[in-house]
Amino acid sequence: MVEVYVFKAAFKYREGLWRRIAIKDGQTLADFDGILREAFNHDTWDHLSEFYPVHARGMSGFGEIEPHGGGSGAEVRIADLGLSEGGKLEYVYDFGDNIQHVITLEEIVEPESGVKYPRITAKSKTRKRYCVECKLMGKKTVATWICIECSEEAGADICLCADCLTSEHEDHDAEEIQY
Ligand SMILES: [Zn+2]
Ligand SMILES: [Zn+2]
Known part of the structure; x- marks a missing residue:
């Protein structure tokens, strides 16, 4: 069987x-x-x-x-x-x-x-994280990336949406966020 x-x-x-x-x-x-x-x-x-x-x-x-x-x-x-x-x-x-x-x-x-x-x-249902760049512009966008370089500099996770990763952090190392 x-x-x-x-x-x-x-x-x-x-x-x-x-x-x-x-x-x-x-x-x-x-x-x-x-x-x-x-x-x-x-x-x-x-x-x-x-x-x-x-x-x-x-x-x-x-x-x-x-x-x-x-x-x-x-x-x-x-x-x-x-x-x-x-x-x-x-x-x-x-x-x-x-x-x-x-x-x-x-x-x-x-x-x-x-x-x-x-x-x-x-x-699993994990807590959503939001794009910090979008937040500055008053928008709430789910983040799908963490910028490694900026996070190390800031001492905190810098979470980004795909658009902001491309436009504002183009040459930075980034890691995809899993949910
Ligand atoms: Zn964004
Ligand atoms: Zn960055």
Whole structure:
């Protein structure tokens, strides 16, 4: 019988930001990697990733996964990870930036009919931040970037919308804000 694994995936150093993902037991780590990239706005065309049994990082992961699904870990099935409810994995995207996520198996359920897996079933609701440049002009615009240079200078996060990043902070290093 086909089962569906329901995972909660969160940034390791920002636990309040998470996505809930449902995936079938017969699907693979390549499928899981694909939906995680989508869920966390990671590039789908660049960078390797890998899943690890929790606490075992540096020892043996389940194998690298390439964008679009190649790599030694790509064919590993979810059912073969040896997880039971409450079990955890670590997922690292981009070995350069080393973006770490903790993934917890919340429950194993029956599949819903007519539903395509894997799928994102819920997302954390994080507080919106607003563009400081727009605020100066009396507008309230949701910020999607943090200017690293100006933030370091100001000693506080300088949040910007995409338009203000382009017009006012063109050559500055910036980091995308995830919600
Ligand atoms: Zn703005
Ligand atoms: Zn700036």
